[in-house]
Structures are given as C-alpha cells and as structure tokens.
Amino acid sequence: MTSFARKVANLLGVAEDRLERLAGGDLSEVLLLRRPDGRCTVAKGGAGIGTEAAMLRSLAGAGAPVPMVEGEHDGVLLLEHVENDELFSPLAWADIGAALRRLHERRGETYGWPVDHRLGTVELDNRQRSDWPGFWAEQRLVATASILDRPWRERVEAVARRMAELVPPDPPPAFLHGDLWSGNILVAGGKLAALIDPACYYGHGEVDLAMLTLFGSPPPEFWEAYGPLEPGWEERRPIYQLFPALVHLRLFGAGYAAMVERLLDQSSRNLSTTE
Structure with missing residues (x-):
C-alpha cells in the first residue's frame, strides 16, 4: 500500500486491505472504502482538495448533481461514492x-x-x-x-x-x-x-x-x-x-x-x- 493509503486507513480507522484503488485517478490517487453498513466512501489526495471541495459545493448550489463532501482532513478529501453504470445512453x-x-x-x-x-x-x-x-x-x-x-x-x-x-x-x-x-x-x-x-x-x-x-x-x-x-x-x-x-x-x-x-x-x- 502507498503512503496515501496508510494515511486514509489511519484517518478512517480501518485496515489498509479494506481500501480499493479506483480506476482512473490519473492525476491523484483515489481509493474506495466499503463500510460494513453498505455505504461507500471515496478518498482523494492532493494539494488542492480544499478548493475542489468548495467547487463541488458550488456546483451543488447551482443545481448540478455532485458527490456529497463528507470531510476534509490532512490532505484527504472524503466524498460520497456515486454509482456509475458507464452506460452513456x-x-x-x-x-x-x-x-x-x-x-x-x-x-x-x-x-x-x-x-x-x-x-x-x-x-x-x-x-x-x-x-x-x-x-x-x-x-x-x-x-x-x-x-x-x-x-x-x-x-x-x-x-x-x-x-x-x-x-x-x-x-x-x-x-x-x-x-x-x-x-x-x-x-x-x-x-x-x-x-x-x-x-x-x-x-x-x-x-x-x-x-x-x-x-x-x-x-x-x-x-x-x-x-x-x-x-x-x-x-x-x-x-x-x-x-x-x-x-x-x-x-x-x-x-x-x-x-x-x-x-x-x-x-x-x-x-x-x-x-
């Protein structure tokens, strides 16, 4: 596991093997945590997470669907996981x-x-x-x-x-x-x-x-x-x-x-x- 994965695991209080790397993430590491209650959280890293969180809130305020921001902690942005079937019908x-x-x-x-x-x-x-x-x-x-x-x-x-x-x-x-x-x-x-x-x-x-x-x-x-x-x-x-x-x-x-x-x-x- 990477140093970012260790940071996320420590932040969320879970074992590192509970984290999955998501596809994509060309510019930053993106991890997924599946919680016991079925909820999923996405964790992103990077220097601009505070700005990204503010932009997501602004998009939501303009009526655009976006993942809910769950938290920002020590260079980690936590987001609601949104299901994606990738079917661009x-x-x-x-x-x-x-x-x-x-x-x-x-x-x-x-x-x-x-x-x-x-x-x-x-x-x-x-x-x-x-x-x-x-x-x-x-x-x-x-x-x-x-x-x-x-x-x-x-x-x-x-x-x-x-x-x-x-x-x-x-x-x-x-x-x-x-x-x-x-x-x-x-x-x-x-x-x-x-x-x-x-x-x-x-x-x-x-x-x-x-x-x-x-x-x-x-x-x-x-x-x-x-x-x-x-x-x-x-x-x-x-x-x-x-x-x-x-x-x-x-x-x-x-x-x-x-x-x-x-x-x-x-x-x-x-x-x-x-x-």
Whole structure:
C-alpha cells in the first residue's frame, strides 16, 4: 500500500486491505472504502482538495448533481461514492445536456474564479477580470505553454496576440465545470448521476462544450437538450480545445503533440480568414 493509503486507513480507522484503488485517478490517487453498513466512501489526495471541495459545493448550489463532501482532513478529501453504470445512453446524454445548460445559465460578474487551482502539475491562473480574450490568451494558453519548448511557446504566443479575432469580447460569464470530459461524468439508469473532478471558473460556455468534444462527440440527444448554440461556435472550438490539449501535452507527454499541432494549425487558418 502507498503512503496515501496508510494515511486514509489511519484517518478512517480501518485496515489498509479494506481500501480499493479506483480506476482512473490519473492525476491523484483515489481509493474506495466499503463500510460494513453498505455505504461507500471515496478518498482523494492532493494539494488542492480544499478548493475542489468548495467547487463541488458550488456546483451543488447551482443545481448540478455532485458527490456529497463528507470531510476534509490532512490532505484527504472524503466524498460520497456515486454509482456509475458507464452506460452513456441517448437518455443519459439528454440529461447531461439539460444539466449543462442549467449550469451555464448560472452567471458570474467577471471571468475567472476567486482562487487559483491546478490540473495535476499544471497551475491554473484564475485571477478574475472582465476581458475574456485576455483571460483566455494569457491565463490559459500562454500560461500553460510557458514551460514548453520554445517553438511551442512562440506558436501559442502568436495565436494569443490575436485572440480578439478568434473569440467574442464579452460572452456571458457562464459557470463552467472546467474539465468536462466523459471520465468526469457519472451516469446511472439513463440519467446524469454526478459531475466529478471540477476545475470551475466563469467563462464562455463553449469552453465546456469544446472539452467535451475533444476526444469524441455526444449524440444528437445531447445537443437537442443543451439547446441553441451561438453562430460560429465550430470555428471557435479549436482555440478552446487548444488549452486542454496543451495540458495533456504537459502532463502526459509527446503523444499529444500532434493534437496540439492540429489545433494550432486550425486556429491559424481561422485567423487567416479574418484578414
């Protein structure tokens, strides 16, 4: 067992062999405790557990289903275990679309979030500001590319300098999950059961949609339930997908270089059409 498992076992007063490692957990260790009464608790570790707990409570306050926070202790976040049958049926996708629309209709006054966060080792600069192109250019793309090799940095910076030509100046500041891919969506019985692992902030709602379509595409039932999209959203999608692609390049290595290259090329072509 790991040192984190020993910490969780001591915290919960159980033997280490009562803990099971859950699938996933690419960025932090995640353990499951099955209690004698049938209840289950999930334990997560990491430096940002307090921020994650606050984000989960904020999502719940906005009407999104999330695991209940059971406690925060010494670098351990304890969460309710939510059943997940992993069956992304058309009904489940419709429920996800409707829930995401409700979440995006919760608006903030500025872009960003009251505190910074992180995705693994990638720091997220969430300083609040009223300039959306500036936020996306500087606090998402340039900041994330800042420790990459010089050719990557220069290409990202070149696109970022013309961000005002690629994204709207002042979209409504929608409440974003911030890391919305299918692995962070739990479904059961044809419904959305919970959103997990948030990286919340206020921004353009298309950011969540871009992330959700980075590794696949939801079926028509999702889009029908989500409702109308803004004109030009498909042209904006590459610049919004570039951020999670850069995060993956930093966290998981050169296997994501081709994705970053493709999205930079698409964004550059979109710039050329505006000239």
